[in-house]
Every structure is written in structure tokens, then in C-alpha cells.
Amino acid sequence: MVGGGQLARMTAQAAIALGVGFEVLAASPTDSAAQVCARVRIGDHTNWDALRDLAAGCDVITFDHEHVPAGHLTGLARMRPVRPGPHALRFTQDKVAMRERLRGLAIPVPAYAPVRALADVEAFAADFGWPVVLKAVSGGYDGRGVWVCRTLPDAAEVIAHPVSVFVEEHVAFARELAAQVARSPYGQAAVYPVVETVQREGICHEVIAPATGLPEERAFAAQRIALRLAAELDVTGMLAVELFETADGLVVNELAMRPHNSGHWTIDGCVTSQFEQHLRAVLDLPLGDTRALARSVVMANVFGGNDPDLYSRYHHVMAADPGVKVHLYGKQVRPGRKLGHVTVLADDAEQARDRAGRAARYLSCGRE
Amino acid sequence: MVGGGQLARMTAQAAIALGVGFEVLAASPTDSAAQVCARVRIGDHTNWDALRDLAAGCDVITFDHEHVPAGHLTGLARMRPVRPGPHALRFTQDKVAMRERLRGLAIPVPAYAPVRALADVEAFAADFGWPVVLKAVSGGYDGRGVWVCRTLPDAAEVIAHPVSVFVEEHVAFARELAAQVARSPYGQAAVYPVVETVQREGICHEVIAPATGLPEERAFAAQRIALRLAAELDVTGMLAVELFETADGLVVNELAMRPHNSGHWTIDGCVTSQFEQHLRAVLDLPLGDTRALARSVVMANVFGGNDPDLYSRYHHVMAADPGVKVHLYGKQVRPGRKLGHVTVLADDAEQARDRAGRAARYLSCGRE
Numbered sequence: 001m002v003g004g005g006q007l008a009r010m011t012a013q014a015a016i017a018l019g020v021g022f023e024v025l026a027a028s029p030t031d032s033a034a035q036v037c038a039r040v041r042i043g044d045h046t047n048w049d050a051l052r053d054l055a056a057g058c059d060v061i062t063f064d065h066e067h068v069p070a071g072h073l074t075g076l077a078r079m080r081p082v083r084p085g086p087h088a089l090r091f092t093q094d095k096v097a098m099r100e101r102l103r104g105l106a107i108p109v110p111a112y113a114p115v116r117a118l119a120d121v122e123a124f125a126a127d128f129g130w131p132v133v134l135k136a137v138s139g140g141y142d143g144r145g146v147w148v149c150r151t152l153p154d155a156a157e158v159i160a161h162p163v164s165v166f167v168e169e170h171v172a173f174a175r176e177l178a179a180q181v182a183r184s185p186y187g188q189a190a191v192y193p194v195v196e197t198v199q200r201e202g203i204c205h206e207v208i209a210p211a212t213g214l215p216e217e218r219a220f221a222a223q224r225i226a227l228r229l230a231a232e233l234d235v236t237g238m239l240a241v242e243l244f245e246t247a248d249g250l251v252v253n254e255l256a257m258r259p260h261n262s263g264h265w266t267i268d269g270c271v272t273s274q275f276e277q278h279l280r281a282v283l284d285l286p287l288g289d290t291r292a293l294a295r296s297v298v299m300a301n302v303f304g305g306n307d308p309d310l311y312s313r314y315h316h317v318m319a320a321d322p323g324v325k326v327h328l329y330g331k332q333v334r335p336g337r338k339l340g341h342v343t344v345l346a347d348d349a350e351q352a353r354d355r356a357g358r359a360a361r362y363l364s365c366g367r368e
Numbered sequence: 369m370v371g372g373g374q375l376a377r378m379t380a381q382a383a384i385a386l387g388v389g390f391e392v393l394a395a396s397p398t399d400s401a402a403q404v405c406a407r408v409r410i411g412d413h414t415n416w417d418a419l420r421d422l423a424a425g426c427d428v429i430t431f432d433h434e435h436v437p438a439g440h441l442t443g444l445a446r447m448r449p450v451r452p453g454p455h456a457l458r459f460t461q462d463k464v465a466m467r468e469r470l471r472g473l474a475i476p477v478p479a480y481a482p483v484r485a486l487a488d489v490e491a492f493a494a495d496f497g498w499p500v501v502l503k504a505v506s507g508g509y510d511g512r513g514v515w516v517c518r519t520l521p522d523a524a525e526v527i528a529h530p531v532s533v534f535v536e537e538h539v540a541f542a543r544e545l546a547a548q549v550a551r552s553p554y555g556q557a558a559v560y561p562v563v564e565t566v567q568r569e570g571i572c573h574e575v576i577a578p579a580t581g582l583p584e585e586r587a588f589a590a591q592r593i594a595l596r597l598a599a600e601l602d603v604t605g606m607l608a609v610e611l612f613e614t615a616d617g618l619v620v621n622e623l624a625m626r627p628h629n630s631g632h633w634t635i636d637g638c639v640t641s642q643f644e645q646h647l648r649a650v651l652d653l654p655l656g657d658t659r660a661l662a663r664s665v666v667m668a669n670v671f672g673g674n675d676p677d678l679y680s681r682y683h684h685v686m687a688a689d690p691g692v693k694v695h696l697y698g699k700q701v702r703p704g705r706k707l708g709h710v711t712v713l714a715d716d717a718e719q720a721r722d723r724a725g726r727a728a729r730y731l732s733c734g735r736e
Contacts, residue, residue, distance in 0.1 A: 013381050016404045017635075019679070019696030019708065036384045036406050190690075267385075271636075271691050271713070286686035293661045293713075311387070318654035322558075323639050328387030340387065345639070345661075 002045050002054065003064030004031030006329040006338075007259045007275075010267065011064070012037050014276040020283065024064075025054045032329045033064070048072055055079045062237055062282045063258055066092040067139065083185065083236035083282040084257045091233055092257050093138050096166050105232055107225055108251045110244075111169040121155040121167050128169040137164040146202050171251055173244035177211055178262035179226035180240045182277040182287050189227055190277065190287040192270070194219045197242070197262050203338070204261045206357070207299040209269060209292060212349045214245075222250055229255065238263065238278040261301070261341075266290075268325040268343040269297030294345035298352035302340040304333040305365025310340075317342075317359050324359040339363075370413050370422065371432030372399030374697035374706075375627045375643075378635065379432070380405045382643040388651065392432075393422045400697045401432070416440055423447045430605055430650045431626055434460040435507065451553065451604035451650040452625045459601055460625050461506045464534050473600055475593055476619045478612075479537040489523040489535050496537040505532040514570050539619055541612035545579055546630035547594035548608050550645040550655050557595055558645065558655040560638070562587045565610070565630050571706070572629045574725070575667040577637060577660060580717045582613075589618055597623065606631065606646040629669070629709075634658075636693040636711040637665030662713035666720035670708040672701040673733025678708075685710075685727050692727040707731075 001008045004026025012033055015022035023039035024031075034040045043050025045068050052075070055061055061082045066089060068076075073086035091098040099109045113124045115134070125132050134155060136145030145163070148170060149155040158165065176199055180192040196211035197204050210219070226241045229252075233239075240260035244251040263274035272280075272288025280287055307313065310333060317324060321344075328340035342359045346352035369376045372394025380401055383390035391407035392399075402408045411418025413436050420443070423429055429450045434457060436444075441454035459466040467477045481492045483502070493500050502523060504513030513531070516538060517523040526533065544567055548560040564579035565572050578587070594609045597620075601607075608628035612619040631642035640648075640656025648655055675681065678701060685692060689712075696708035710727045714720035 009384060012404075013384050016377060016381050017693075017695045018682075019698050034406075036380075038402075038404050038406060038408070040406070268639075271693070280686070285682055287690060288686070289691040291691075314386075314653055318648070318656070322655060323657040323659075325385075325639070327385045330387050 004033040006032045007064035008033035011275045035330045124167045131170045133168040134158045134165045177243045179222040181226040182281045183230040184281045185284045191223045192290045194222045209297045237281045265297045265299040296349040296352045298356040300356040300360035302363040304337040308333045372401040374400045375432035376401035379643045403698045492535045499538045501536040502533045545611045547590040549594040550649045551598040552649045553652045559591045560658045562590045577665045605649045633665045633667035664717040664720045666724040668724040668728035670731040672705040676701045
């Protein structure tokens with residue numbers, strides 16, 4: 001797996017159970033996954049030699065992020081099976097290409113337009129109104145690379161940065177949903193229950209599984225979009241489709257072709273976690289049961305606060321609620337940094353949200 | 369953790385989620401846990417220097433087996449907290465001392481007697497009848513160190529070996545049960561549902577959780593014995609109490625002060641696995657919820673057969689039943705060797721046994 005973040009760390013746990021050899025390419029020995037994996041290679045994901053050496057020792061290559069340069073992906077694919085492949089990953093690296101492809105498939109996406117100059121933003125806003133959203137064409141995540149602009153001067157400020165952006169309508173959504181699907185090279189697919197994701201400033205704070213009060217028809221529609229995209233884009237491994245739920249139906253916001261924050265709840269809450277499923281898919285093994293283990297499962301992210309010693313806060317959290325599942329990623333505490341998550345299984349969503357929220361807030365020193 | 373077997377391997381998985389630093393002392397880099405842990409020290413558990421070096425780099429010492437010499441345990445306890453402590457572990461290293469202690473607590477154990485010569489066996493059999501069971505005073509597990517003797521010549525053969533043994537009545541039990549409890553230095557205890565263990569030739573093949581048709585009163589009695597023993601023997605960490613269910617009630621057979629095969633079902637089947645619970649207990653963290661996630665959970669062990677490539681058998685097992693949880697320990701296939709386990713969650717025990725049994729038999733190449 002290229003990348004040593006928490007996704008690789010949690011994939012490593014799943015690899016242990018399956019008895020599958022697992023090696024990560026991490027930027028540093030202190031990376032989240034590098035701290036816990038037996039096989040770690042230190043190197044940069046933009047360095048061809050590092051990627052080539054990793055590939056030489058493995059049977060299959062996969063990723064914990066989408067930042068490997070396209071040319072290197074093609075080079076890797078000549079050496080070993082790369083899953084997902086460069087032709088699929090392209091649509092996570094170029095958001096304009098992704099929207100064009102989805103539009104071609106008649107899957108609803110927000111209105112968008114390329115931006116070469118401020119005049120393009122002005123013209124777009126004349127059609128769709130302010131605010132507009134400027135987005136980096138590639139590389140953004142967790143709210144980075146997304147700018148909501150209320151006026152033309154706001155947009156001018158964003159465009160002044162040397163980042164390639166495009167402009168998008170500001171979708172008036174009721175809430176955000178995510179649909180996850182795994183797909184194997186053989187073509188088998190397995191879809192997870194549709195979840196609600198609660199974001200603040202573009203950062204996921206909470207995931208409610210399944211999304212409460214979602215009509216069955218709309219849940220099926222979201223799952224159909226995910227299944228269709230996985231097949232049409234020839235995704236292998238996990239695919240997360242982030243969706244806006246609007247008055248007019250579903251609109252696709254983002255895609256991720258890897259385990260995703262919206263699926264962390266599956267570790268404790270599903271028969272097969274997204275991490276095991278990703279491994280099964282990229283190894284072309286039959287996929288696992290995606291059923292949930294409780295009526296409601298809620299995951300809440302843990303963010304860094306002012307206390308550098310998260311561990312000292314364990315006693316309180318565990319004593320207060322013995323049913324909370326705590327996952328920490330071994331990352332140094334920095335205010336606002338995603339450091340871990342907690343998961344709660346319960347009979348109803350309100351109870352689960354209440355318990356998970358309380359634990360996450362405490363571990364986050366009140367920041368959550 | 370001293371010892372690099374599958375118990376250490378599965379504890380490592382739990383340590384990743386908790387973000388707890390975890391180091392194993394393994395006999396070889398190919399040991400089950402050594403293959404997957406980031407921090408591995410190679411050394412023998414009977415070697416004082418190896419133990420001392422491990423302790424020097426850790427905050428707390430615990431074990432995946434009970435074979436560290438008592439003198440070394442005492443030495444370690446002078447350096448660092450050792451959990452469980454030497455005074456508790458003693459009762460897993462000397463089965464006669466254990467039975468004496470339990471008898472002192474008025475907890476039922478099989479009738480037994482020390483053996484210095486064959487005449488002691490003869491005298492015991494005169495009182496309790498044939499067959500009798502000869503057991504190694506220390507070091508036995510998985511059927512090793514246990515000999516059912518039907519005649520005096522059988523016993524003579526066992527005694528000819530240079531192993532210290534004692535003699536025990538052959539208990540006519542209806543079935544075998546296990547009760548697991550975790551206890552922290554603070555004194556908190558958490559008890560798991562009582563399970564049935566199905567053994568063949570002294571080796572656990574299957575665990576049914578909870579034990580089917582067990583009257584609530586008897587389940588409580590088993591849990592009370594486990595809780596009482598944990599407190600009386602001052603156990604820290606997991607304690608497994610193996611019991612015979614007889615017409616006259618419960619009789620304690622064996623104790624293990626560590627995660628135990630009878631608790632592997634808790635990884636997929638409980639809110640808190642025995643491995644996470646062991647870590648929480650030895651780190652003196654509040655203990656986790658021990659509730660089961662399904663009405664019935666069945667674990668079946670996977671044994672080595674004639675196919676050296678277990679991995680090639682994954683496709684069949686996973687395709688046949690996407691709900692089976694497979695755990696392999698990374699051990700080389702040898703006929704009869706315990707290589708892993710499978711777990712199934714279901715609405716009733718028959719269904720779960722059927723599914724788990726089928727998967728385990730296939731992975732065991734028909735041996736199970």
C-alpha cells in the first residue's frame with residue numbers, strides 16, 4: 001500500500017486477520033501506519049525509485065491516498081497489478097475529468113465550469129448566482145482545496161494562488177450522504193448501507209449508519225449510482241461516493257477509490273469492514289458480507305485539542321461508556337488534526353450519536 | 369508481551385486500535401506475532417537477558433503463554449509491573465498448587481493426588497477406579513501433558529518419562545464449558561458469556577457462545593467461580609476458567625491467565641474482544657462491554673492438513689459464505705497444527721455451527 005496514513009494503519013489490522021503479507025510505503029517512520037506495520041519502506045510517493053522498489057517486493061499495489069503522479073501509476077501498472085488502476089484513479093486526481101465523465105453517464109453532478117481567468121467565475125456566477133464554490137482540480141481533501149466565494153473579490157483572492165481551480169454551483173443540500181461499494185477485478189461488487197456524513201468546514205465529523213429517515217428508494221438510488229460508477233470507471237477496491245441530498249434528488253459531490261472516513265464505522269459495525277473488503281477486492285478474493293451488526297452505528301472523529309496527551313483521557317472515556325470503541329491513529333496532537341475516531345453501536349441513532357459525540361468531544365478536549 | 373504466538377498476534381491488532389505501543393519477545397522472526405508487529409525482539413522466554421531488555425523498554429509486561437521461569441518472573445516484577453503477577457501465574461505453572469488453592473477456596477476440582485511412584489497411581493485408582501488421568505504438573509497445553517490411563521501398565525509407561533506428574537480422577541462430564549473474566553489492578557472485573565468448548569483429544573475444536581441450553585443459574589455459577597478466582601488469585605488481565613459440566617454441577621479443570629482459545633469468538637462476536645480487554649486490564653484502563661453482537665457466535669479452529677497453501681483455499685470458503693470471518697496466524701502448515709480459526713455470527717447455534725464447521729473443515733482440508 002502506497003501511503004502510511006491511518007487508512008494504511010487500519011488496513012494493516014485487516015491484513016493480520018487474513019494472514020496476508022502487507023507492506024507500506026510511508027514518508028516517515030513516525031507515519032501512522034509505519035508505527036504498527038512489520039514491513040515498512042520509507043520513501044516518497046512521488047519518487048519513482050521508492051515506488052518501483054515497493055512494487056518489486058509485492059504481488060499487488062494499492063493506495064491509501066490518490067496523490068501518486070499519473071506517470072508513476074502507469075509505470076507501476078507495467079510491473080504489477082495496480083488496484084485501482086491508473087485509468088480509474090485518474091478520476092480522483094482530476095475533478096473536472098471526473099465531472100465530465102459523470103455527466104457523460106447522465107449521473108447528476110453540480111453545475112461546473114473550468115476557470116482560466118476571473119472572468120470565467122464572473123460568467124458562471126451570472127448564470128448560477130453567488131455564492132459559488134472554487135475547487136482545486138486535484139489534490140484537495142478534508143476541506144483543503146475548496147473555497148466558498150460569496151463575491152468576486154473572494155474569488156479573485158483564490159485565483160491569485162498558483163493552483164488550478166474550477167468553479168461549481170453552491171448546492172443547497174439538505175444533508176450529505178455517502179455510498180460505499182467494493183468491486184473486485186473479477187467484477188463482483190458489494191454495497192454498504194448508505195450513511196449520512198456530518199461535515200463542518202468540509203471536514204467529516206460524524207457518520208450515521210444507516211442514514212436516518214432515508215426513504216428506501218433514495219437509498220437504493222445512491223447504491224445504484226455507486227455500483228454503476230464502480231463498474232463504469234472499472235474501480236477495483238473500495239469506492240466511496242459522496243452525495244448531496246437535495247430537494248430534487250441526489251447529486252454526486254466527490255469520489256474516493258480507497259477506504260474512506262465515511263466507512264470507518266464498518267470496523268466495529270459491519271460483518272466485513274471496509275479495510276478487509278478493500279484487501280479482498282484488490283486481491284480478487286470473494287467479497288464479504290456488508291451487513292451492519294446493530295440497528296444504528298455512529299462514528300465520530302477525534303480531533304486534536306490543547307491536551308498533547310490523549311492517552312491520559314482514556315480512563316474517563318472508557319469508564320463513562322464501556323461500549324465506546326476507541327481508535328487512535330498514533331498521530332501527534334495538533335489542534336484540529338484528525339487523530340482518531342470512536343464508534344458506538346446502539347438500538348437507535350439518537351442514542352448512538354449522543355454517546356459517540358460525547359466520547360469524541362472529550363477525547364478532542366471539547367473541540368469536536 | 370512475552371511470546372510471539374497467535375495470542376500475541378491478535379493482541380497486536382487490538383493494540384493498533386487503542387494506539388498503544390506494543391512490543392513482543394518472540395523466539396524467531398517467523399513467529400506468528402513477529403510477522404506482523406512493528407516492534408519485535410528476538411529472544412528466548414527462558415533467557416534472563418532477553419526478558420530484562422524487553423522490560424527495560426516497556427511500561428508493563430504481560431504474556432502470551434505461562435512458560436517464563438518463576439525466578440525470571442520475580443526478577444521482571446522488580447523492574448516493571450508484571451501482569452498477571454508471579455504470585456498469580458504460579459497457579460498456571462504448577463497444577464498441583466492450583467488444585468490445592470482451589471480446594472482451599474472450596475471450589476470443586478477433580479479428585480487428585482501427587483505421584484512419586486507407580487504405587488501412588490495404584491492407590492489412587494483403588495479409591496477412584498480406572499481410568500485415571502495423569503497430568504504434567506507444569507507446561508502442558510493443547511492435549512500435551514495429559515494421559516488418560518486405563519490400566520496400571522499404561523500409567524507405568526507415562527511415569528517412565530522424566531516428567532513430573534500427578535494423578536486425577538477421570539471426570540464423567542456431560543460437556544466442557546469455559547468462563548472468561550478480565551480483571552484490572554484497580555480491581556474492576558468484567559465477565560464474558562459462558563461458552564461451550566468442544567474438544568477432541570484434548571484440543572479445542574469449536575466454541576459455542578453462549579453455551580446452548582445452559583440454565584441461567586449454572587451460567588451464573590460459572591461466572592461467579594471465574595470472578596471469585598480472579599479476585600482470590602489476584603489475576604490481572606484475562607482469566608479463562610475451563611470447567612467440566614457434570615451431573616453434580618461444575619468442576620474446574622484448568623486455568624489460563626491470558627487470552628485463550630475459548631475467547632477467540634469475542635474478536636468478531638463481542639463489543640470488546642478478549643485481546644482488547646486483556647490490554648485494557650494490564651494497562652489498568654476501565655474494562656469494555658462484554659456483550660455479544662449476535663444471538664449465537666461459533667468459532668471453529670483451523671488445523672493443518674495436506675495442502676501447504678491454505679491461501680489458495682480462501683476463494684472457495686469466502687465465495688461459499690461471505691459472512692465467515694477468517695483468521696489465519698501466518699503459521700507454516702503441518703498436519704494437525706492449529707493454523708487459524710473462523711467465526712460465524714448467526715441467529716441460532718445450529719446454523720452458526722454448521723457454517724463455521726464447514727468453513728473450518730474446508731480450510732483444514734477435511735481434517736477438522
